Amino acid sequence: MRVLVVGSGAREHALLLALRRDPEVEGLAIAPGNAGTAAIADQYDVDVTSGEAVTKLAQRIRADLVVIGPEVPLVLGVADAVRSAGIACFGPGTDAARIEGSKSFAKDVMTAAGVRTARSEVVDNPARLDASLDRFGPPGGERAWVVKDDGLAAGKGVVVTPDRAAARAHAANLLESGHPVLLESFLDGPEVSLFCVVDGETVVPLLPAQDFKRAGDNDTGPNTGGMGAYAPLPWLPEDILTQIVDEVVKPVAAELVARGSPFSGLMYAGLAITSQGPAVIEFNCRFGDPETQSVLALLETPLGQLLYAAASGNLADEPPLRWRDGAAVTVVLAAENYPGRPRVGDPITGSEADGVLHAGTRRRDDGAIVSSGGRVLSVVGTGADLAAAREAAYRVIKSIRLPGSHFRSDIALAAAEERLAR
Numbered sequence: 001m002r003v004l005v006v007g008s009g010a011r012e013h014a015l016l017l018a019l020r021r022d023p024e025v026e027g028l029a030i031a032p033g034n035a036g037t038a039a040i041a042d043q044y045d046v047d048v049t050s051g052e053a054v055t056k057l058a059q060r061i062r063a064d065l066v067v068i069g070p071e072v073p074l075v076l077g078v079a080d081a082v083r084s085a086g087i088a089c090f091g092p093g094t095d096a097a098r099i100e101g102s103k104s105f106a107k108d109v110m111t112a113a114g115v116r117t118a119r120s121e122v123v124d125n126p127a128r129l130d131a132s133l134d135r136f137g138p139p140g141g142e143r144a145w146v147v148k149d150d151g152l153a154a155g156k157g158v159v160v161t162p163d164r165a166a167a168r169a170h171a172a173n174l175l176e177s178g179h180p181v182l183l184e185s186f187l188d189g190p191e192v193s194l195f196c197v198v199d200g201e202t203v204v205p206l207l208p209a210q211d212f213k214r215a216g217d218n219d220t221g222p223n224t225g226g227m228g229a230y231a232p233l234p235w236l237p238e239d240i241l242t243q244i245v246d247e248v249v250k251p252v253a254a255e256l257v258a259r260g261s262p263f264s265g266l267m268y269a270g271l272a273i274t275s276q277g278p279a280v281i282e283f284n285c286r287f288g289d290p291e292t293q294s295v296l297a298l299l300e301t302p303l304g305q306l307l308y309a310a311a312s313g314n315l316a317d318e319p320p321l322r323w324r325d326g327a328a329v330t331v332v333l334a335a336e337n338y339p340g341r342p343r344v345g346d347p348i349t350g351s352e353a354d355g356v357l358h359a360g361t362r363r364r365d366d367g368a369i370v371s372s373g374g375r376v377l378s379v380v381g382t383g384a385d386l387a388a389a390r391e392a393a394y395r396v397i398k399s400i401r402l403p404g405s406h407f408r409s410d411i412a413l414a415a416a417e418e419r420l421a422r
């Protein structure tokens, strides 16, 4: 089969590497890709937000399967366009993608499905902001205010803070630029990202992972798109994993079917494991970055066949997934000033090493690989356990040179040292 992957990040680079290991995948294409993906797939330029452009490209290169990486094309209906041309597509249509595209839609689905999540309020009128803030945050016993952009914000629309003035300022800013705001109760506990391949009511969970959202060590600094991840989670009991699948993902998948918008693709549940059990922080409608880099590094099941089965409505017939023993740790190398406006255009050395997945990179006319985005690349290390996987990832990332760049030094550290409760 010929597979076209849409997107340009390290997640797409990881998808390509896993697809390449599938003996049934004979052709691999990527659009628009980056300097790293160009080395392993035919690369095409495309406007990823245009259903027509993506469909035309898929037809031209005779793709049997299109895999859409990022959320924006999914929310805009690119998967619908590809499917209506009769091409199998891994990724939900615009209706089901609202589980990520609209936080208030996701809340509504969770309420209907009886899924535990944070208490929330949507604020669209600045005059009501103070009264709403009073119903959340530290005075009521919670550790912090949680203020979110109700729409898509690449992981950067969220402010979690014990400082009421900072919470208020973020909310007021969003409202001023015309974005409805979602206030949420603070969920306390370690976070889990559980990716499930979903086809209607059929749910196949992948290995659980943990993402590191803050820019700095010890979870300091602003929220980012993700600075590192590891899988699996040795501290997460098997029964909690089963509970997440049975009490969170399956009911939400069933609710979407009942609403006439069945989900087909990757359903990503982001949860906090609170003292009262798992509670949903968010749903995404696609593979998460950087967790995908860790999870797929351990997948033995041929990925192309798995995604094709989901995309063609045959997921229920697939054999159980197979995984490599051991652990995988991913560390993101970010450009100077990320998650603010990143410095770009600097030459990178050492990015050809094994385990390096490219994101914000491009090849200059003179052949040099230069930075072109905030998250520049990720490094995946694998090993018998988290400590060995960490060592492998950090050995490589320390050998890469990019002026002004930064990475977190504590990815998977607490779990490797068994400091997270079992």
Ligand code: AMP
Binding pocket: 118, 146, 148, 155, 156, 158, 160, 184, 185, 186, 187, 188, 191, 213, 223, 270, 281, 282
């Ligand atoms: P989101 O974009 O909704 O995933 O939020 C980004 C990050 O903010 C999450 O990964 C959490 O670390 C944090 N966060 C979001 N919502 C909450 C919440 N209700 N309670 C605690 N932390 C949260």
Ligand code: GLY
Binding pocket: 155, 211, 225, 226, 284, 287, 288, 289, 290, 291
């Ligand atoms: N890992 C966070 C995200 O992909 O949204």
